[in-house]
Amino acid sequence: VMAASLLDDAVTHRQDVQFESEKWDGETKAALVMNVIQLVLYHRHQIPSPIEILTREKSLLAASDEKSPNSKAGFKSQSAKRLMHLLESLDEINLNLISLFNSDIDLYEILIVLGSTVFSPKCAYCIHFDRSQHQIVLNLPFPKTQVISRQLMLKLATNDDFVACQSFPLTNLFLFIKLPRCSDISWFLPRQDFKLKSHVKPFTIDISLHPDLKRSQNKLSPADTLSDQDTDLIWFQAPISIKGYKDKV
Amino acid sequence: MAGSATAAKSKITLKGSAEIVAEFFDFGINRKEQKYGLTLWVSNDEQLTDYLKKINSYLKEWLVAKTIQKLVIVISSLDTQEVIERWQFDVVCDKTSDDDSKPKEKPLSQIQNEIKDVIRQIVATVTFLPLIESTCVFDLLIYTDKDLDTPENWEESGPRFVVNSQEVRLKSFNTLIHKVDAAVSYKLN
Numbered sequence: 001v002m003a004a005s006l007l008d009d010a011v012t013h014r015q016d017v018q019f020e021s022e023k024w025d026g027e028t029k030a031a032l033v034m035n036v037i038q039l040v041l042y043h044r045h046q047i048p049s050p051i052e053i054l055t056r057e058k059s060l061l062a063a064s065d066e067k068s069p070n071s072k073a074g075f076k077s078q079s080a081k082r083l084m085h086l087l088e089s090l091d092e093i094n095l096n097l098i099s100l101f102n103s104d105i106d107l108y109e110i111l112i113v114l115g116s117t118v119f120s121p122k123c124a125y126c127i128h129f130d131r132s133q134h135q136i137v138l139n140l141p142f143p144k145t146q147v148i149s150r151q152l153m154l155k156l157a158t159n160d161d162f163v164a165c166q167s168f169p170l171t172n173l174f175l176f177i178k179l180p181r182c183s184d185i186s187w188f189l190p191r192q193d194f195k196l197k198s199h200v201k202p203f204t205i206d207i208s209l210h211p212d213l214k215r216s217q218n219k220l221s222p223a224d225t226l227s228d229q230d231t232d233l234i235w236f237q238a239p240i241s242i243k244g245y246k247d248k249v
Numbered sequence: 250m251a252g253s254a255t256a257a258k259s260k261i262t263l264k265g266s267a268e269i270v271a272e273f274f275d276f277g278i279n280r281k282e283q284k285y286g287l288t289l290w291v292s293n294d295e296q297l298t299d300y301l302k303k304i305n306s307y308l309k310e311w312l313v314a315k316t317i318q319k320l321v322i323v324i325s326s327l328d329t330q331e332v333i334e335r336w337q338f339d340v341v342c343d344k345t346s347d348d349d350s351k352p353k354e355k356p357l358s359q360i361q362n363e364i365k366d367v368i369r370q371i372v373a374t375v376t377f378l379p380l381i382e383s384t385c386v387f388d389l390l391i392y393t394d395k396d397l398d399t400p401e402n403w404e405e406s407g408p409r410f411v412v413n414s415q416e417v418r419l420k421s422f423n424t425l426i427h428k429v430d431a432a433v434s435y436k437l438n
Contacts, residue, residue, distance in 0.1 A: 035376070042373060048288045052375045154377035158417055163370060247288040 013161035014204040019148050021209055026102030028145045029129060032207060033110055034094050035149050037173065037242070039156050040112055040125055045167035046244030047086070054083055082245035089242050093175060096187045096238070100177070105185060106131070108233055109178040111202065118174050118191075118237070121200045130208035152207070162203060173242040181232045188236035195235075260352035261360075266426035267312035269357075270340070273364050273422070273429065274320060275305050285365040287372075304389060307400065311393060312427060315342035319392035323409040327384040332411045332436075334378065339430040346426045353425035363422035367431055370419045377417075378435055413437050 038051040047054065061080050100107065109128055115121040156162045177188055196202065261269075282291045292298050311317035317340050324334040346353075390406055399405060411434045419431040 039373070039376065043369070050373055050376050053372070150377045150379070154417065157370065157373045157377060158419075163366075163373075 012201045012204060013159075014206065015155055015159050015162060016206045016208070017152055017155050018208050019143070019151065019210070021143050021148070023209070024129075024148075026098050026100075028148055029101040030094055030097035031145050031149050032152055033097055033127060034090065035152050036125060036127060036156070036205060037090070037093070037112060037175070039153065039162075040114070041173065041242065041244050043163050044114060044123070046114070046170060046173065046242075048245070048247035051087075051090070055087065058083060058087060079245060079247060082243075086242065086244065089240055092240060093238055093242075100185060100188070103185075105179060105183045107177055107179060111176040111178070111196065111235070113174045113176065113196065114171055115174075116171055118176075118194060119197070121197055122168055122171060124196055124200050124202035126202035126204045128204070128206045130206075156205070170244055170246065173244075175238040175242075176235045177238075178233050179236055181234045183236070185236065187239065189239055191235045191237045194237065259355060259357035259360075261355055261357075261424050261426060262352045263315075263346050263348060263350065263426055264313055265352075266346075266424040267309050269360060269364075269424055270312055270427045270429060271305050271309045273367075274308055274338070275301065285361050285368060287365055287368060289368065307391075311391070311397075312340070312342070315344055315346070316394040316397050317342070317391060318394065319390075321390040321392070321409070323388045323390060324381070324385050325388070325409070327386050332409050333381055333383075333385065334436070335409065335411050335414070335434040337432050337434070339432075341428040341430075343426045355423075355425050360422060360424050363420070367420045367422050367429075371431065371433075374417070374419075374433060378433070410434070411436050 041047045042050045049057075061083070107129070108131070109126060112125040112127075113121045114123050176191070176194065179185070179188075181190070181192075282289055292301065308317070308320070319340060320338045322336040323332055324336075325332045388406075388409065390409065391403075413436060414434040415437050416432055416434045419433065421428060421430040423429075
């Protein structure tokens with residue numbers, strides 16, 4: 001199993017995603033990160049069904065509780081409690097990502113790590129948002145977040161490298177973001193000691209805007225040409241990890 | 250370390266392959282059951298279950314006879330009859346295989362893993378397929394060889410394609426006697 005896991009991650013796999021939009025807001029970027037987290041949880045067998053289905057289950061459980069408040073089914077069952085905890089954790093991460101993306105802080109990279117601890121990763125996923133500065137205005141309508149989300153999900157769900165995953169037992173999902181050291185944020189905690197183990201090659205997702213913007217006069221932010229050390233970037237970690245669950249039928 | 254034990258080979262006969270494929274098509278729509286290492290939703294509506302059982306028995310017959318080419322599930326709006334989603338499963342049968350043929354060798358666990366991957370991918374389509382907000386109905390279409398007589402209670406039909414659609418090809422599984430490819434078409438918003 002160990003050898004298979006290493007082989008699985010030895011080659012860098014990637015997915016480039018381009019959206020026909022010329023800008024995006026904090027909610028959209030946060031939604032895209034959450035989409036990746038949710039797909040990773042499902043395709044790595046950490047949750048029994050996609051989050052969309054689990055969210056509907058939560059509504060059914062709530063209805064079941066209303067009908068028979070004294071029964072042991074509904075929210076009182078172990079699976080239900082784990083489901084609630086999972087959804088609450090995802091909500092908390094989402095809110096803090098929205099806050100971060102809507103701030104002035106320049107976010108370089110997002111890293112999702114699965115493993116029992118951050119120093120024993122089984123696999124990792126890296127997300128880059130296009131940070132280049134664009135000189136032209138295309139006056140494109142701003143698509144709904146849901147439309148953009150579904151486009152990303154389609155790309156990833158049909159990417160053989162993304163879905164062809166070795167399943168492993170329930171483990172933790174950790175979220176990291178790479179920011180300048182001096183960033184003024186409170187919820188994410190600085191982890192100067194963190195570095196992803198070299199044997200784990202993250203699946204990379206590059207998300208960019210309308211292709212015409214790249215073909216336009218296009219200047220990278222000067223900081224993009226510098227190394228992490230020059231720009232004094234460090235990893236910040238979400239203070240909560242995500243733990244999935246298995247369904248007991 | 251990588252295991253050195255050889256996975257036990259399973260002998261796959263025509264009838265056995267038909268059972269495996271028919272069982273795959275049997276799983277679909279409210280009760281949770283564990284199968285292929287997955288939690289699957291299975292209908293607990295008696296009328297629907299009876300209907301699907303009948304379909305399943307036809308499927309097995311056509312799989313053994315190697316006359317089935319495709320199984321299609323068409324989801325359309327109850328009010329407008331517009332086709333909103335179309336699931337197509339292409340079935341390629343090894344025409345040289347019959348009851349007396351030497352069984353094919355492929356581990357059952359490998360076939361079940363392939364089926365598991367197909368089902369997981371089908372379930373994952375909920376993340377990108379457009380939400381269907383209207384009440385819908387479904388129809389089952391079976392493409393068979395031309396010389397097959399239309400069975401009782403069945404009628405000939407057009408292909409019921411989705412107008413202005415996007416198609417997504419999904420994974421496949423193969424018993425070495427029957428190969429099933431899956432794809433979904435849906436209305437582009």
